Amino acid sequence: AQxxxxxxxxxxxxxxxxxxxxxxxxxxxxxYLFWYVQYPNRxxxxxxxYITGDNLVKxxxxxxxxxxxxxxxxxxxKPSALVSDSALYFCAVRPRRGxxxxxxxxxxxxxxxxx
Amino acid sequence: xxxxxQHPSRVICKSGTSVKIECRSLxxxxxTMFWYRQFPKKSLMLMATSNEGSKATYEQGVEKDKFLINxxxxxxxxxxxxxxxxxxxxxxxCSAQGARGLVDEQYFGPxxxxxxx
Numbered sequence: 001a002q003x004x005x006x007x008x009x010x011x012x013x014x015x016x017x018x019x020x021x022x023x024x025x026x027x028x029x030x031x032y033l034f035w036y037v038q039y040p041n042r043x044x045x046x047x048x049x050y051i052t053g054d055n056l057v058k059x060x061x062x063x064x065x066x067x068x069x070x071x072x073x074x075x076x077x078k079p080s081a082l083v084s085d086s087a088l089y090f091c092a093v094r095p096r097r098g099x100x101x102x103x104x105x106x107x108x109x110x111x112x113x114x115x
Numbered sequence: 116x117x118x119x120x121q122h123p124s125r126v127i128c129k130s131g132t133s134v135k136i137e138c139r140s141l142x143x144x145x146x147t148m149f150w151y152r153q154f155p156k157k158s159l160m161l162m163a164t165s166n167e168g169s170k171a172t173y174e175q176g177v178e179k180d181k182f183l184i185n186x187x188x189x190x191x192x193x194x195x196x197x198x199x200x201x202x203x204x205x206x207x208x209c210s211a212q213g214a215r216g217l218v219d220e221q222y223f224g225p226x227x228x229x230x231x232x
Contacts, residue, residue, distance in 0.1 A: 042225050043119075043121070090159070102164070103161075106158060108156075108158055
C-alpha cells in the first residue's frame, strides 16, 4: 500500500526566510509526486509535480521541490517566504504503473509565515 | 485553463433530506472525476472514482447507496448525499482529470461545505 507522511503539523517561518515543508513517501517503484496548496474553505491548487528527470522541480508561486530517491522524500521549498504563502500544504503520490491511478495525500502541513 | 467548478459552495439541509452537489470541468473534458471528503484538520479521503458513462468505483467503507455518484458527461459529475444525517456534515471536494496524458495532475473544485441540521 502506498502512503505519504508529512511529519510536521505546522511550520512557522518568518517572512523573507527560506521555508521547507517535509514529505516522505512509501510506494513500490518510482511514483509520480505532487504538491498542492489549500487556502481556507477552498479546494486544492496544484503547485508542482515530479515525473522524471531533474530532481529539482520548479512550480508555481516560486515554490520548488527536491526529489530524493534514496531518502524517498519530496520536500517543498521556497527561498523567501511571503505572508501570503500561509496555507495548508498537501503532498501526494500516485503509482507510476497500474490501471487504477489512485492518488494518496498526506495529512497536510499548515504553513504560517510570520510578518 | 483547467478550471473545475462546484455548486453549491455551501449548503445547509435538514436531517433526512437529500442534497446534490455538482462538479463541472469548464474548459476540458474530464474522463475521470474523483470525489473526496475532508474532515477538519485531516487529509482528503477519497470516496469514489467515476469514469464517464460507467459506474463509480467506491473506496472501502463508503456506502454507495448513500453517496450516489453520476458521471453522465465528460464535463459533469454529481454527488448526491441521500437521507443526510449530521455526521455527513463535511467539506466535499471533487477533482477532474483529463485524457491528455498519463500524468495529468488532478484539477480540484473549490469544495462544497455541507451542514446537516
